[in-house]
Amino acid sequence: MTPAMTGKRVDRRWLSEAVRRIEADYNRSADTHLIRVDLPRYPGIVLYLKDESSHPTGSLKHRLARSLFLYALCNEWIGPETTVIESSSGSTAVSEAYFAKMLGLRFIAVVPATTAKPKLDAIRFHGGEIHMVDDPRTVYAVSHRLAAETGGHYLDQFTYAERATDWRGNNNIAESIFAQMAEEEHPCPSWIVCGAGTGGTSATIGRFIRYCRHDTKLCVADPVHSVFHRHFEDRSVVALPEGCASRIEGIGRPRVEPSFVPSVIDRMIAVEDADSIGAMRALSDRLGRRVGGSTGTNLWACAQIVEEMAAAGETGSIVTLLCDGGDRYGCTYYDDAWLDDRGVAWTGAAARMTQFLG
Ligand SMILES: *Cc1c(COP(=O)(O)O)cnc(C)c1O
Numbered sequence: 419m420t421p422a423m424t425g426k427r428v429d430r431r432w433l434s435e436a437v438r439r440i441e442a443d444y445n446r447s448a449d450t451h452l453i454r455v456d457l458p459r460y461p462g463i464v465l466y467l468k469d470e471s472s473h474p475t476g477s478l479k480h481r482l483a484r485s486l487f488l489y490a491l492c493n494e495w496i497g498p499e500t501t502v503i504e505s506s507s508g509s510t511a512v513s514e515a516y517f518a519k520m521l522g523l524r525f526i527a528v529v530p531a532t533t534a535k536p537k538l539d540a541i542r543f544h545g546g547e548i549h550m551v552d553d554p555r556t557v558y559a560v561s562h563r564l565a566a567e568t569g570g571h572y573l574d575q576f577t578y579a580e581r582a583t584d585w586r587g588n589n590n591i592a593e594s595i596f597a598q599m600a601e602e603e604h605p606c607p608s609w610i611v612c613g614a615g616t617g618g619t620s621a622t623i624g625r626f627i628r629y630c631r632h633d634t635k636l637c638v639a640d641p642v643h644s645v646f647h648r649h650f651e652d653r654s655v656v657a658l659p660e661g662c663a664s665r666i667e668g669i670g671r672p673r674v675e676p677s678f679v680p681s682v683i684d685r686m687i688a689v690e691d692a693d694s695i696g697a698m699r700a701l702s703d704r705l706g707r708r709v710g711g712s713t714g715t716n717l718w719a720c721a722q723i724v725e726e727m728a729a730a731g732e733t734g735s736i737v738t739l740l741c742d743g744g745d746r747y748g749c750t751y752y753d754d755a756w757l758d759d760r761g762v763a764w765t766g767a768a769a770r771m772t773q774f775l776g
Pocket of ligand 1: 477478479509510579613614615616617618619620667668669710712713741742
């Protein structure tokens with residue numbers, strides 16, 4: 419039974435031990451790298467990639483999962499017998515399964531039936547259970563129902579991402595980026611570019627920039643089939659027409675999520691799926707290792723901003739996120755036949771990005 423439902427208190431020794439295990443895991447971990455990418459065609463402008471693929475569970479969702487567990491634990495929403503539930507298209511559930519196992523808790527991921535097999539394998543690898551739904555729009559309701567039936571706790575990343583993270587510091591992704599930029603020629607980036615799935619990362623970065631009074635602007639790169647950039651232009655738009663879905667895993671949503679905070683975003687750039695895939699391929703060739711699709715979306719938006727900066731005669735730095743590696747997309751984004759079947763014509767965009775990267 420979830421302690422919040424029964425009104426029972428959580429045993430404080432168990433709670434202390436649970437928090438200690440998560441903090442100890444953090445204490446054993448190194449920070450993620452900030453990779454410098456020189457752009458020979460754009461003198462005086464440098465691109466940086468915050469490499470979130472190097473977390474123990476392979477993506478920026480490792481940070482989110484840690485924050486969501488600590489938030490739930492310190493609210494006494496999770497006790498030693500609590501089943502933990504999440505609605506996730508993959509990466510969040512992989513990271514949460516890792517933390518649930520660390521605490522000895524049962525974990526159930528509610529995923530759309532279309533979720534790629536390597537992600538399901540990774541969830542099961544960390545001891546998580548899978549609950550599949552045919553209609554992706556039902557994941558929220560099904561998660562609530564499972565929580566009620568098992569007396570468990572629904573972590574609800576889409577609601578709590580923006581508030582579970584310590585946005586003023588505590589080595590959140592923004593604080594880490596600014597610390598790692600300190601010795602560069604342009605330590606204060608002109609722009610930081612990221613995507614939005616829950617919206618938690620953009621909320622954290624946008625608030626941190628304002629709190630630290632940096633001049634940096636925040637751009638969110640969004641797939642064309644996502645509601646976020648439409649909502650940014652017109653706050654009355656809160657959902658996409660049925661059947662419209664982002665093909666870039668991890669980012670772009672059909673409904674405006676509660677964790678998406680448009681007021682701290684300076685600009686949004688809509689990116690075609692084929693351009694995201696082309697940019698992803700070009701960057702993978704440049705780095706000598708595969709990156710995920712949302713990293714391609716970010717790079718496409720960065721190229722647009724860099725070209726604008728160059729045209730205006732500006733110099734400076736621009737930072738974006740390498741959100742996850744490409745190993746979970748071998749049978750999809752890195753399979754030419756898979757892309758052909760779906761009509762994703764990416765080669766032109768890849769050639770353009772190869773040129774951009776010099
Ligand atoms: C979740 C996710 C994002 C977006 O991060 P949010 O903080 O949820 O907005 C980007 N890329 C990948 C691969 C993700 O899994």
